[in-house]
Amino acid sequence: MKISKLPEPETEENPGERIEIELLLEALYRVHGLEFRNYAYPFVRRRILHRISAERLSTISGLQEKIFHDSGVVARLVADLSINVTEMFRNPDFFQAVRTKIIPKIRDYPEIRIWHAGCSSGEEVFSMAILLYEAGIYHKTRLYATDICEQALQKARQGIIPLERMKIYTKNYHKAGGICAFSEYYTVRNKTVFFSSELKNNVIFAQHNLATDHSFNKFHIIICRNVIIYFNKVLQERVYHLFHNSLSVPGFLGLGEKEGLQYSGIACYYHEVAKEQKIYVKLAGPGTHNL
Known part of the structure; x- marks a missing residue:
């Protein structure tokens, strides 16, 4: 089957592309309640053009038609628009900073609540669970792991990873200050890694849309790394608030290496705990709650 050429980059000769994309995102929101209208345009455009190719379509409007009539296409497009790049102990120095700069501050709390926003398939959540276990405080911690993509959450709930990834994950773990043999935390069957059920006991996986949903608890730590860079300024400000x-x-708030609070409206209420690792501590401000 011959596929028509995909849309060219937006130019003066092709001024309608952005309009088509805006209409498609509006359809996603109005028909399915999925809010991607304030995601960064270059990111959204790349993902939409990829989905057009994968569905063997020729136009953005053709994809929009599918939005109204094909739930499978909707699910695949949402997966494309979700940020699912992750790995265990990604940027090991970040987790090392959590070990040395945050854990000592919260160790004596009677209970600890942590929110992983945009958890994808769960690798960072299990990384945190291991870190907390080694610190001796996992038993009193509740981790809330949320993502907009139900497909990613299904993978996260299973706690399984291809064996081929474990070499780099083991290396990351030790760079992050891991104190055990990493293999103690999982078993292997048919080239698939299954994490210990103990690491999932205190984790709650749930769907949550940072663009539309509200706060659902009070947390001692929030981790949201390499997600906000895909939002436009309006949505970034909403998420920071x-x-x-x-x-x-x-x-404590942990962000990605290319993210930061310095240009947000709440920056004055925070102090940098680890500048290079983008870890902040909230000191004061409207809506604060001492726990």
């Missing part, structure tokens, strides 16, 4: 209203005082 959402996290601000969800943190205790003091409460």
